[in-house]
């Protein structure tokens with residue numbers, strides 16, 4: 001179950017999981033008590049042979065009234081302690097930890113992650129160091145979304161013209177699945193993303209590579225150069241997508257600077273293979289209904305191949 005909050009892998013998710021467990025166990029205890037008490041009363045005061053007319057009627061009982069007011073008050077008081085504690089834990093990452101700061105842009109239907117400490121942006125796949133808190137500032141440029149990585153954190157609303165904050169931390173390396181959790185249009189269910197948690201050294205190397213890639217290097221290979229020509233001149237790709245350092249600075253679609261190193265396409269929908277990328281370019285509507293990505297069905301097989309190779313060479 002890649003998207004289960006019942007399998008927490010970090011401190012923020014664990015706090016929520018513990019709170020949920022406590023509430024669930026208390027609710028089960030209350031439910032069982034009420035069920036047993038109801039069955040007992042039904043059995044104990046059932047009609048017996050020889051009973052005539054209405055049984056004696058009792059009106060008001062102060063002791064009982066006080067008791068069944070006090071018990072819920074006590075249960076809520078017990079719940080309040082960990083709830084308040086959780087609210088404080090979730091409000092901000094631990095002060096002594098050096099947090100990674102990332103700005104998240106939710107858009108119909110993908111995500112861009114801007115690494116504020118290192119000044120670069122990647123689309124749909126968030127790479128983070130294991131064991132370090134990640135401070136997210138989330139916002140939207142169209143409608144309301146909700147950002148959720150079930151194994152790592154609770155949800156946070158992604159609202160236009162507003163910046164919300166959430167933090168989380170992954171304790172184990174691995175790939176975590178994320179999902180938009182607020183209905184946001186036709187392809188809401190297909191607004192996914194991935195979080196890849198890697199050891200600090202690996203993360204540092206990745207950041208270095210990303211920072212270096214901010215300077216655009218034009219391809220020298222003939223096929224890749226043909227792909228670049230299609231992307232930057234013949235088709236309108238550059239108007240909607242950004243490739244760092246190049247003339248492509250569009251913000252309508254996901255950032256493609258590192259498309260070649262991503263594991264997935266179309267916001268976590270498909271494996272990043274040449275065949276899948278071709279399917280996507282030929283008919284994105286078939287894969288993600290409502291997307292603003294136009295069809296490029298008129299490209300010759302050769303040009304399509306060049307465009308795909310060019311995109312996949314961006315790492």
Ligand code: CUA
Nearest residue numbers: 145180182184
């Ligand atoms: Cu974005 Cu649902």
